[in-house]
Each structure stands twice: as C-alpha cells, then as structure tokens.
Amino acid sequence: MVERLMYLVDTNIWLELLLEQQRAGDVRRFLESVDADQLSMTEFALNSIGLITTRLRKQDVFEAFVSDILENSAVRRICLSAFDLRRALSIMNRYHLDFDDAYQYVAAERNGLMLVSFDADFDKTDIKRKVPADLLDSGLI
8 A cells, every 4th residue: 555645734835825826826737636534724823814814904815724624624723732732942043043934844754744835944954844746746746
C-alpha cells in the first residue's frame, strides 16, 4: 500500500485562495488534487484567518470557509499542547521565527506533516516547505 503524504496548510495558503490573490489558482488546483483527509490546519491558522477576513469586512468569506473546511470536510484541526507551545518558543529563538511560524513548525514536526506555505522564513529551518505549484509540478500529489 502506498503511503499518502499528509500536509499542514499554512495560513497564507488559505488566505491566498479566500482573498483571490495572485496564486489562488495554484492553491485551488492543489486543494482539488488531494483528499481533504490529507490536509491539516492549526487552530492558530483558523483564528488568524477569522481575524484577517473579518477585519477586511469579509465575514461571509470566513463563514463559508468554516462551513466548507470545518463542518463539511475531513480537514483536521491541530491545537498545540502546553509542552508544544514551550517548544514553539524554543524554535522561535533557534531559527529567528515569529511565533505564528514557530507554531506552524511545531505542528508540522509533531504530526509528521509536509508544510505547505508561501512563507520563505521556513527556508532557514530544517523543515522543508513546499508551495502548491511545486507539489503540482513534482508529481508528489
């Protein structure tokens, strides 16, 4: 049996699609190419998406996102434990990351997930991130 890759989808990937930004097409194709049960997002990412979309007065976008991703799909939500939050602080210092990036790092590391992100800050870590276009072009999905 072939083992399927599992992905942690970073906040900026979801927002690219939700806000219909430049690489939204790549994100859409990536999300259509994998099963929802291969995808995870952190509770931190979910809250960030809620904060950003509502600040932009796009409550309807956030409401649809919650319905599509949380209520009607198998996308898994990850919430870090107190131990993992302390680990995130250590990762922040080691790699000079912001807290949100360290949170994503620890979530990917602890759960054995490939990080899908547009954030180049991860390139200075030992976690190798992928962008949707890389995954689509590589045949990994």
